[in-house]
Amino acid sequence: MISEPQRKNVDQRSQRKQREYEARREEILLAAERMFSQNGFFKTSMAEIAESAQFAMGTVYRFFKSKEEIYISLVEAKVEELLNLLREATKIGPTAPEKLREVIRVKLAFADQNRDFFRIYVSEWSGFEWTVKSAFGDRVWKKYLAQIDLVADLIQAGIKSKEFRKVNPKDTSLALNGMLNSTIYVWILQAGPKESLISKGEWLGALFLDGIGSGTTKT
Amino acid sequence: MISEPQRKNVDQRSQRKQREYEARREEILLAAERMFSQNGFFKTSMAEIAESAQFAMGTVYRFFKSKEEIYISLVEAKVEELLNLLREATKIGPTAPEKLREVIRVKLAFADQNRDFFRIYVSEWSGFEWTVKSAFGDRVWKKYLAQIDLVADLIQAGIKSKEFRKVNPKDTSLALNGMLNSTIYVWILQAGPKESLISKGEWLGALFLDGIGSGTTKT
DNA sequence: AACAAGATAGAATAGCTATTCATTTATCAT
DNA sequence: ATGATAAATGAATAGCTATTCTATCTTGTT
Structure with missing residues (x-):
């Protein structure tokens, strides 16, 4: 029999273990x-991943069952994070254009x-090609489409309210x-952080809302 | 000594050889x-490439010195082809917006x-990452940038003529x-050729020129 | 302190693939 | 027809790397 205080200790210990595992x-x-x-x-x-993480290869395999799983976990976590951020963004701002600008800012x-991650995300769509079919890859793909749909809904609403044509x-949205x-991609490739990426948000929003036409040449 | 007619024959033969090589x-x-x-x-x-081309592996190496060279040759030829097509496109049409629409149509x-190729081109930017540094990859990258610049010049001209803001x-351009x-990419991924890609050109042009705003909400 | 049970290590395995090379086959001028 | 040159072949090479496996070490409990 284990006394109550002891059980509590055991619980806490295993909690710590869990945390350390994570x-x-x-x-x-x-x-x-x-x-x-x-x-x-x-x-x-x-080998490189293991070395960079300062673990032996065998240890890495206690956490992930394959290289692909590491990759997908990584991408999935980030895509989900971005999706959640975008969900929040669509709630901010009173008008549809304002919400849209917020979406752009957030992204x-x-x-x-997440510069490093984006280098993978934008540039390694190829990764998805071979992966979309796998169960994991499918989840990532769906979350990507969810991002597109989220903004599509926002646009839809804007059309209804006549804020968008x-x-x-x-x-x-696409x-x-x-x-x-x-x-983003070109900004990443120019290694030197010359110009702030975020600063481009305003004009990208303007471009998207108003186009580049001077307004006089609608054909 | 070789007689004249003979020399001519030899020339023609080697021409044919050249053609066959190509x-x-x-x-x-x-x-x-x-x-x-x-x-x-x-x-x-x-092995797959050789089999698909119905040659032995050794033979493939008579034409290309590495797998990477095949890849780059492929990409470079196509990128150059597109670049030339775009150059032509910027000459067609009287106004800047019209030229721009032509650029969109052409692309x-x-x-x-070139559906197959675009699947590589758009999706395998990753390829460039490891390749941009090599002499070959550099050529491809430059041609890509030349495409961007070409359209940038067009936009520049449109601004001067007040056709663009x-x-x-x-x-x-980017x-x-x-x-x-x-x-293009999403169109490619939806295997079934449901909807014509070219048909999207008109509205993409409109979107780019006029934005999605209804015109009443300029902020 | 001693002993499980679990965690870590990294060498060994197994399999793949870009590239080369010794050989065979085709071409072609004589 | 023949010898020489060029082209084509595909088995062998060499090297890499994802994954497994067993021995070693840590941790926590009694």
Whole structure:
């Protein structure tokens, strides 16, 4: 028989163990993020990840059952994080255009703070190609589409309230996403943090809302 | 001594040889395009390329000195082709907006006709990451930037003529490019050729010129 | 202190693949 | 037809790397 105080101790201990387990796992993910963003998925070896995380290879395999699982975990966590941030963003601001600007700001800010990750995310779509079919990859893909849909809904609402003109919401959301990604990607490639990424948000919003036309040449 | 008629024969023979060489080389590139677009660079083996081209592996190496060279040759040829098409496009149409619409049409048409290739091009930016540093990859990267610059110049001209409002031409060109790429990419992923890609050109042009705003909410 | 039970290590395995090379086959001028 | 040159072949090489496995070490309990 175990006395009550003892059981409590045991519980706390195992809680700590759990926390430590998570912490180690996180370490590995961080190391993997560093390596993947530097060399891409295929040119990063488990040996490198293990070394970068300061674990032996065998240990890494106690946390993840394959290299692919590390990769997908990494991507999934980030995509989910961004999705949640975007959900919040669509709640801020009174008007649809304002919400849209907030979405742009949030995505750029996220890219700014997750530079390494974005190097994978934007540039390694290829990764998805071979992965979309796997169960894990499917989850990531769905979350990506959820991001698109979220903004599509926002656009849809804006159309109803006559704040936006009639467009196909999904196609438009996709186009916005492409605009942002290409901007982010080139910003990332110019290693030197010359210009703030976030500062481009305002004009990207303006571009998307008003186009580049001077207003006199509507054809 | 070789008589004149004989020399002529020799010349013609070697011409034919040259043509046949080119034809074989082309065969290999086509096979590589098929395989790369199906499985990406890393998951495509030389054995597969050789088999798909109906050559032995050793033979493939008579035409290309490495797998990477095949890949880069492929990408470079296509990027150059697109660049030339875009150059032509910027000459068509009287006004800047019209030229811009032509650029959009041309790029979408090119994607439509080079579906397999675009699957590599858009999705495998990762490829560039490891390759940009090599001499070959550098050439590809420069041609990519030349495409961006070409459209940036067009935008610049439109600003001067007051057809466009004042924007940063390069950033704007980049944004347009992203819009197109994301549209193309998703179109490619939906295997079934449900909707014509080219048909999206008109509204993409409209979106880019006029934005999605209803015109009443300029902030 | 001693003993499980769990965690870590990293060497060994197994399998794959880019590239080379010795051989065979085709081409072609004589 | 023949010898020489060029082209094509595909088995062998060499090297890499994801994953496994057993021995070693840590931790926590009695």
